[in-house]
Structure formats: C-alpha cells, structure tokens
Amino acid sequence: MTRLTRRAAMTAMGAALATPAFLRRAQAAEVTLRLHHFLPAVAPMQSQFFEPWAKEISDASDGAIDIQIFPSMQLGGKPPQLADQVRQGICDIAWTLPVYTPDRFPVAETLSLPFMVRNAEKTSVAMQQLMDEFGGGEYRGMKPLAFHAHDGGKLHTRGKAVTSQADMQGMRLRAPNQATGELLAALGAETVFFPVTEMVVGLSNGLIDGCCLPYEVVPAFKLQELTQFSAAPAPGARGLYTNTFALLMSERSYDRMSPDLQKVIDGASGAALSQRIGAQFDAFEAFGKSKVEEQGNTIAEIPAEEIAKWQEMAQPIYDSWAGKLGDDGLDGAAVLKRANELLDAA
Template identity: 40%
Template sequence: MLRKILLAGLSASALAISAFSASAADVVLKLHHFLPPQATIPSKVLTPWAEKIKADSGGRIEVEIYPSMQLGGKPGELVDQAKDGVVDMIWTLVGYTPGRFPKSEAFELPFMVTTAEATSVAFYDYYQKHLQDEFKDFHVLSVHTHGPGLLHTIASKPIKSLDDMKGLKLRGTSKVVNQMLEAMGAAAVGMPVTTVPESLSKSVIDGTVVPWEVTPSIKIAELAPNHTQFSGKTGLYTAAFIFAMNKDSYEALPDDLKKVIDNNSGKELARKFGMVMDQGDVNGKAIADKAGNTTITLDAAETEKWKALGEKVTKNWIAEMDGKGLNGSGLYKDAVDLIQQNTK
C-alpha cells in the first residue's frame, strides 16, 4: 500500500514537472507601451500578436506585455528603452521624440491621411524606402498610423470655423501637429495622450486632437463633447507609430525563432494595425453619438481655408528638410503618392 502511494506521488510529481517544462518558454520578451490594456491597439493587436507568437513558436517565446508605462519612464523614453535593451519591445508614437526621426514627419503633415489601413500600408512602404537609416537602432517589427485625426473641445468652446481656433489651448501629438495648430490660431500644448483627461478636467487645455479610436480610453465623450471634422477624403492629420524590438534581443534568437518573429512582422502587420484603428474610429464615434455629443463637419468651403494654412505648414517642413539635405519635396511627394496608391 505504501509503495502504491509513493509511486502515485512520484507519478503526480513527474506530471507536474512535465507540465511545467512544457509551458516554460525558452525566451521571455518584455513589451512596453503607454496605453491602458483595454485601449484599441493593446487589446486588438498587441495581445493577439503576443498570443500568436507563443502559438507559432510552440510555446518557446513568451511575450510579457506591460501597459501604461508599468516598467517606468515616460512615453517619450520608450524608443531609448528599446534601443538600450531596458526592454525587448516597444510600441509608441514616433512624434513623442520631436526631431529625432525627421523623415517620418512627412505622414504627420496636414490633410494627408485617408483611412488608417491605407495610410498605414503606405507608411510601411515609405519606411522601407526612406526610413531604414532613421530606424537603424531598432529591429523594426512594423510601422503604422492612426485614422483621420480631428478636434475635440470642451462644452463651452465648439469649433465651427477657423475663427473659433483663436486662443484655444489644444493638446497636440508631435512637433509637426503642434506647428499646424499654431498656424491655425490655437496655442499648442505638447503632452502624451495619457495626460489628456486630467488636463481637460483641470482646464489646462480646452481640447485635443486625437482620432475617434482613442476617445473612449481617455473619456473624451465626457470631457470634450464637441467634435470637429472636415469635408473631403483626407483628415486633418495623423500620427506615426513604431512597433520595434531591441536589436540584440532579436539577434540572440535562434534562426527558427527569428523566423517566427519575421513571419508576424511587416506590411501585413501594418495593415492589421490600420484595420483595427479604422474599426476603432467607428466605435469611438458611436460612443460619442450615444452620449449625445455634438459632431460638426465643416463644409468644403470652410475646409479649404484650413487646407490653405496646412499647405504653409507643409511648405515650411519641406524647406526644413531641404535645409538638412533630406530632399523634403521628394519625401512629401512619395508620401502623398503612396497614400493615394493604397487608398481605394
């Protein structure tokens, strides 16, 4: 009897050890980003991506996701965390490090973006052609943009025309977007998107620019119930994102695990990011409508006034790039052409 008990105990222990061994990953990769886990990209792209990496590797790669800057630092420090190996992977806005990736700014210029999917695929093509040197410190998994950005303002300050921009304190996403807001009469305030709810509630800002997609996670329907969008096929602006890996973390992988990463990277991942962003825009707009918010769509004549000011921002950017020897007009033309080619 005692022998049977001992054998049963040893068998159970062996099974437990076997189960642990089967579930223990060969490689654990830390992915750090700035948004809460329930936001669109973390929940709809990053988490499924991590699960697919685990499945495709037969459990040999485990991707641990740390949202909301849980591993420390500020959103603008994420790129250096990936570069320096503080973390293995990051997802972040390129514009959180102003001036560091100047050629990427072409996609942030006014009235460029069509849909997130089309613009994301275009941005990936642009990355392959123009940004290899700019992102040389990283193993790039993909790049993408969000959908058409628009204006969201507090209840007392709806934007019905360009004149309504005068004196407004509006949060911007990047150097280029801030320049655009200033050119259109507002006082641009740079800050990460995660600080927007508190800044709105404390009247530090009168509003913000974000796409519909992100509005639910930062309580825009509640805090800034006026929304201003534009006529035509292009939105006011977009922001560029990078999903990247520390180069040493990637190079340390055996070839078969590198292939797992490679098979889940690239243009189709950019497309996935974009598609999820587009659906997020639909969801965000529906939430605002249900809350009784006011959405103002400026007519074609009014939109043209904004575009005229946007063209000045674009010309200034081209001149700035030319001054750095970066062929600003060529970069801008390629960005426009790639977006048009990918827009249905």
C-alpha cells in the first residue's frame, strides 16, 4: 500500500469512527416489521395513523426499525385471521377486531356490547384499562401494543330513517358484531354479519337495506352514496355500540429485537397510544359526518326515551355475556361492572 493510499484509508477509518453510532445505524434498518391490516390504503387510518406512527418509530430507533405497511389484506387471508397471522409469524404486527372471531377474546369484546361507548377517545382509555386489569391472558403468543374503540355507531339506511323500534321492523341490516346483531334482531330487524370490506357489495346489490357503523367508515367506502339516511342517539346518551380493536405484535418478533429497540416499541405503545388512536378516531368521525352532510343525506335523531327502551331490551345480552366470561374463569359481573365504571369515569 502506498503512503498516499494508506493515508486515505486512515482518513476514511477516522471519519467512520467519528460518525455517531445512530448515523451509522441509520444507513440500513436492523429490523423490518410487516404491519398487516384490512382497510384500503386510502383509509385515514393508514395515512393519518399507521404511516406517521411507523415514521416515528423509525426516527426514534435512528432508522433501525422499518415498518412496512400492507393494507387490504395484501399478505393474504381474511380479516378474521389477522390475530393468528401475528401469532404464526405471517406478519409481525396486525390491526384487527376481536369481534371478527366471536367469543375468542371475550374481555376485549366486552365494550362491543350495545351501549358501552362514549366517544372514541374516552372509550379507548377505558378499554385499555379494562384489558390491563382483566385481559392479560387473552393474547398468548402476541404482544398487545394498544387497544381502542371507535365512536358510537349510527344507523345508515336506504329508503327511510330508523328512529324507533317500529321503523326497524323487517329491515335487513348488516350488524357490526354479534351482540349488536342480537339487539337489532330483538328490535325487529333481519340481521346479517360480514366484514365491513364486503358491505359495499351488500348495499349495492340490495342484500341489505342498511348498516350500523360510525361515520368514520363513510369516506373509505363512499357510504354516503349508498345510503340516504343516518340516525344517532340523542346527545347525552351512550352510543348504540362500538367495535373494539387490537394492535398486536408477534412476541417472537419482539423477542428477537435488541433491548434498546424493544424500548422504542414499548415507548410507542400502551395507554398513551390507545388514547391517541381514540382521539384520532374522533377526528375521523367528524370528517365522515361532514361527507354525509355534503351529500345532502338526512341525519335523524333517535329520542332519548326510545334509547332507554332499547337499553332495557339489551339486558339479556349483558347477562349472557357475563356467563361467557364466567366460562373463561372470570367474574363476568365484575368485568361488566368495572367496564361501566371506567366508561362513566372517562
């Protein structure tokens, strides 16, 4: 090696050693995590939450963690399989709904019972706390990153608004989950259940007359063009229902990470993340409602006295759920009582 070549090599080595470790690390990701979800890429959840959250984790890890997002079930399978895909290693992180696998995650499903919702942020805070207290054993092989809920669902229908039990008679409605479907059936509706991704076909071909969903879903599926009426409980009452969500990570993927990168994941998950996603969903809700209003659709109000009657009719659903929790070794009455306390206090 010539003197000039040796000097250049020493200079390059010195520059490399002088470069901060985080800059050297940032040149290439150490860990690539695949995040799988069921909504289309145009959904606000991807552009306004998943993408910024992934960037925050990349920045916090100095580029060592790269989260690649796969919307619309691009890694294969159906939405009800997302939790198992995390456990099996098909993906590293998944965003899913416990109600897509009824009775499998009963504590996580509890706030999906009728009238167990305030707004999305407050309900998400309550759900995270409920899971911390009662749901620790439900997601074996998975590391829950956050639990949350959407705002109370509304009745979106064709032909007429639904503001009373009488209006419900004979209507074919897509139910958002099993428990809410039981309530709608008790009120006189004919209910069907399938994932929200199949709802557009059901409305377009006349299989259903309407659905029960929050406003936040409206823009992604152009629901304002498929229905003409929306109805919600009078202000002050709890919402008709919410669906609960789980953001899950594979324990194996987490365990393979170095302790400093695990700290990054830990810092970007938990109660603060649940509250953040809930607040995000409240913003999505306001935007979705604006699309219904822009379309010129009718927005009706379900009177408080009607909602009170519907809540009484839901009591057998709560009793049955307490029994299911009991079958899993939990005190079902205590779980429901605590859920209501957290909602009232949120």
